[in-house]
């Protein structure tokens with residue numbers, strides 16, 4: 001069966017369109033049927049009040065992509081025709097299992113999949129990258145031999161895709177879903193045995209595409225394949241495969257990639273302001289972004305006025321820094337393409353840890369490849385300010401508890417949640433509780449969140465509230481124009497509890513927002 | 525080699541030393557070239573911190589410094605450790621341009637890296653101004669002698685032919701690493717040191733000590749109790 005999403009190929013950033021916010025009118029009509037009509041745009045904590053709460057609402061947005069989205073939104077609204085009954089059926093609560101899968105992807109109805117936890121655990125997701133000439137570029141699992149056995153199939157599939165370019169296709173067979181993404185000069189193929197929607201797989205393939213572009217630039221990629229169609233790109237990517245490997249792992253584990261958002265190190269707003277202003281003061285002509293990371297969390301980001309960093313680019317930076325132990329020695333200086341910013345050129349990033357054993361890593365993104373010593377000096381000035389204003393100590397204290405327990409919220413049946421503010425593209429989430437301590441359990445929960453995410457961001461039939469009972473946990477997703485919220489409850493909780501938890505949680509987040517989010521990002 | 529009057533100290537311990545001995549400090553740009561995985565970063569880490577640690581492949585390039593004190597002068601080695609991957613080849617010339625010394629590293633247990641080193645040499649010679657760069661051929665992983673694919677003799681012959689210096693090292697065991705750095709320091713100093721005026725003087729920017737200000741105990745500074 002094929003799934004030719006006509007809207008998905010129109011934009012260059014195809015997948016963004018599929019995670020579109022619901023068209024406003026559409027949303028209004030849905031809200032009327034909403035089980036909790038009280039939660040309207042602009043009144044819920046952390047969302048909607050763009051002008052006050054998130055002053056620099058677009059800190060992490062790619063403005064051009066937004067314009068694209070806007071255009072698509074307009075185009076799509078016209079084409080959207082959902083039968084009223086169908087819509088109603090979707091808004092109704094679902095019990096887990098069969099029902100839920102049926103609407104996740106209507107195209108996949110034939111699939112009979114066991115979603116028992118054993119199946120989740122053993123699920124394997126394959127990712128292949130090929131050139132348009134069919135040359136293998138990357139495979140997640142296996143070796144040359146393993147790849148060569150599937151080569152015949154892959155070649156056939158590639159030409160199959162080529163025959164009808166422009167259209168993203170997917171193939172659904174028993175228990176397996178294959179999704180194609182052609183982003184010339186590359187073809188990406190994802191295979192998943194779990195019941196993810198095409199959209200989630202496409203999102204992941206796009207990340208992989210951007211990862212490769214960030215190493216080489218699209219200009220260079222095109223140039224290579226224009227000159228030599230048969231080029232073996234593995235030569236150029238040799239030694240960088242680990243970046244793609246770790247990105248794929250992140251895609252399974254990091255809620256930020258799912259939510260298209262970034263999480264912050266919890267830090268008092270005073271300390272954060274000092275860090276931000278110290279970064280701001282340590283500026284230089286060629287400097288575009290100054291980013292301070294603590295592991296997978298953002299501490300501060302200062303950008304050149306009028307320059308915006310896209311969350312995808314920031315995730316690529318996270319991936320690069322967190323998966324490369326080599327930055328621990330000395331100062332790194334590397335060309336990096338930030339594909340959502342500009343696929344044509346390299347920035348040059350100065351990457352170094354504040355101290356050899358510290359979690360704090362400073363990334364200074366410059367436009368000038370000759371500017372290493374200038375960047376090095378910016379870092380020195382930043383550190384000077386930071387220690388003069390004794391914010392470094394506060395920062396180190398904050399690093400001792402980089403996360404918080406869900407108990408702090410005071411909702412006994414709540415186990416875990418993801419909360420994303422749409423306007424700031426920042427999200428917050430507590431640490432995993434006892435029951436989700438193992439990687440397997442965490443990944444299982446992530447897959448559940450992914451399913452919820454698919455439902456509430458469905459390109460044509462998004463739900464704005466979705467409750468799901470399961471044997472091991474109950475889940476609730478709630479989406480408004482300002483935020484996305486995913487909650488995980490004990491299996492003994494009721495729906496009424498879940499609904500009242502939302503209000504309570506939003507109140508708590510509002511109270512803690514100073515600490516959990518970057519509310520006043522700076523520019524230089 | 526006159527070992528007794530040579531000292532190598534890590535830069536962090538250098539403050540006192542330079543105060544005691546008001547000798548000139550000259551900047552030396554050093555670049556490490558060679559295939560991926562031959563041990564360039566490991567050598568750089570030995571040079572910089574005298575440690576050995578396995579890390580992920582270098583991304584772009586890494587910069588470290590190391591102070592070497594000779595009897596009449598101090599040399600501040602500014603070490604550019606490049607990535608061997610082809611991904612970064614387009615930017616590598618940036619790092620070896622103007623280098624005072626280039627280290628061409630290969631892995632004695634992988635012949636192709638020896639061949640590759642010769643290609644690097646060709647690259648380098650395009651930029652090379654005789655007398656302005658001390659080029660050193662280095663056969664690393666000397667500890668893997670049972671897997672050796674390039675004999676010491678071969679390395680030495682190539683070096684002689686092309687007028688390079690040659691050493692076999694082991695970044696893993698540290699064998700010959702300090703010695704190598706001292707030899708390089710001498711050669712660089714001879715070829716382009718103070719007398720020759722090939723090196724610029726280093727006027728250091730003070731290092732920031734992150735703990736300096738945090739450790740101030742208000743009472744300790746004025747009176748001991």
Ligand SMILES: Nc1nc2c(ncn2[C@@H]2O[C@H](COP(=O)(O)OP(=O)(O)O)[C@@H](O)[C@H]2O)c(=O)[nH]1
Pocket residue numbers: 558559560561562563564565566567577578579580581582608664665666667668693694695696697
């Ligand atoms: N046995 C042995 N292994 C080494 C030596 N030097 C480096 N290695 C290992 O070789 C691999 C590549 O080293 P690395 O310094 O990253 O190489 P680079 O790519 O040239 O920078 C790592 O696993 C190191 O631990 C050595 O002298 N002996």
Ligand SMILES: [Mg+2]
Pocket residue numbers: 561564565566581582605606607608
């Ligand atoms: Mg290296």
